[in-house]
Amino acid sequence: MADVARAAGVSVASVSNYLNHRPYMTEAMRARIAAAVADLGYQVDAAARNLRSGQTRLLKLSIPDLRQLYFAELAEDFLAQARAHGYGVIVESTSNNRDRELESVRSMGTRLADGLILSPQLMTHGDEPMLAGDWPLVVLGERLFDAPAPHVAIGNRAGAKAVVRHLLAAGCRRIAVVGGVRAALPARPAAVGLPGAPAGAPAELSSGVVRTRAFLDAMREAGAPVDARLIAEPEGWGSQDGRRAVRRLLDAGERFDAVFALNDLLAWGVLRGLRDRGLRVPEDVRVVGFDNLDESAAMSPSLTTVDPHRRQIARLAVESLLAQIEEGRRAPAGTIEVPASLVCRESSPAR
Amino acid sequence: MADVARAAGVSVASVSNYLNHRPYMTEAMRARIAAAVADLGYQVDAAARNLRSGQTRLLKLSIPDLRQLYFAELAEDFLAQARAHGYGVIVESTSNNRDRELESVRSMGTRLADGLILSPQLMTHGDEPMLAGDWPLVVLGERLFDAPAPHVAIGNRAGAKAVVRHLLAAGCRRIAVVGGVRAALPARPAAVGLPGAPAGAPAELSSGVVRTRAFLDAMREAGAPVDARLIAEPEGWGSQDGRRAVRRLLDAGERFDAVFALNDLLAWGVLRGLRDRGLRVPEDVRVVGFDNLDESAAMSPSLTTVDPHRRQIARLAVESLLAQIEEGRRAPAGTIEVPASLVCRESSPAR
């Protein structure tokens, strides 16, 4: 910087002012500095700027796994949002590993990033103290625990309601839920230890619980009965799991005229499972997913699914985070729920 | 750090030594410092460390688009590799935007990251000077231009060869290539402006050209004839494009007993396109893809495809980059090709 100042015949302070787009500077000086910068090919040293300014213009995004299309698409939306605001993003994939999840939180103390967008998967009640602090934080996904920070949530209720309304209007009476969690049924009130759930229930199950409840509520509101036998609990949330789950339903002799798969991958598998058994979609069975992945629009039949509006989720989360960074402190806890909406395609057309 | 030193009754230098795991320190002192660090909840300030040490322990990964499953899976492998070495990763998605691609290179001058892994998509001949410099760099993907840095390449030739061998051994005689580029045919030598290619041919096309050539070479080596009419050029490289391309072939009355789709998404579409027309896979037509995406193993029929060994690509790229960082300078240009191999599944079983 000193070199630039010398070359331009000004002080380093002026160079700094120029570099930081500060006003009150003669056009002549601005031009001279610009020339010197170009001449010398000068670029600000990020480390020095970070140290002095106390900011890095870097955000950290902590998500379970980029290989899950949902998170890849979400991450892409975050990168775009962050860039729009001049921020870079350190992506951390926690691979469904609790320690890594905690570590990515703990390391915020080094102030490598100005704020964290955390999509917790395995943190649970009791971990709240880990998140204590005044550094900017936004939590994503289901509310697994009472994080002391703003929480941007998927509109599970709105989504489930739209699905139920759509399917009932289409004349469906027996709706199977693939990815559902039986323990969420009112008869057996929300279990403490969900069956098969490791300590610190994974968000897969949690998403399952939340969406199952949302579905049940929507059905109740609509006055439609729910048959517990149609709630299929797959082993995981991949397409193979959906395929197996729907086959099991069929093998058990269950009859249904619609399947609500609680995420798109499950729905992809359901589509395959139904085809395996010679059932036509949507004629024999309608299928609705949840996530609205890009590929879901491209498949055959194209998938009717709930669009959680990822882009808006990303926008709200980044905006909240930047506001916190600006303020210099954590915003109060509170949930911002982005209403989800239904996208009707071939697997369950609007009419 | 001064606080820690005071609390432990030692000098800041000793604290620094402790924090950086330097040897020659009495066990007692180590323990005292550890206690003080724990007591005060001290964490190193990254900005200060970066400034002083001249390193950030951050890598930058610049890829076209996380929504493309291939890159998402690749990115995940990079994150894992980087973490294994104690590095974080700034992910930059260039969205097929040449300016962003160049910008992500240019910004390396700020030394925010210690090195760059660049998967160029739109840079082209003439852009080499942009990459000049002594900072650590590894280029990924097809060799679009002569980057002055190590280049980790996908084993297109080995992959194509394995596919050709496999299909010929299975008795296939008319192999369609979806995603192929006619201009790569020897009759019309490599065109300067590929049809439909914007200036600075996108890597999609380049991958297409490279893989088409690899296929043609493999066919020639095997003494098998190639029918130019079976080279289908889709509009893009998504599943929809594959579906349309195979339909067009069928509509044109072409007959073929195998399809080599130059990436998995195209192959997914080909599978659908064939099903649309009542053709069975693999009985009527065998289908082979390229990429070995996770989901390709889960679909129905599961996809036979070329595995580029992404994990190894990530490992080699990160290792080269870290070696450069260690050395303090750019490694010489040169290509490391990771041999690809075939994974046989239902869409074209081994026998």
Added chain:
DNA sequence: CTGAAAGCGCTAACAA
């Protein structure tokens, strides 16, 4: 083995 002290390159008070 331990401690004192000199900066790393920049920003922001403050003075002019």
Added chain:
DNA sequence: TTGTTAGCGCTTTCAG
């Protein structure tokens, strides 16, 4: 408006 200067928190000689 522009220039001078004191650190930001850490690492790393170099003496002891």
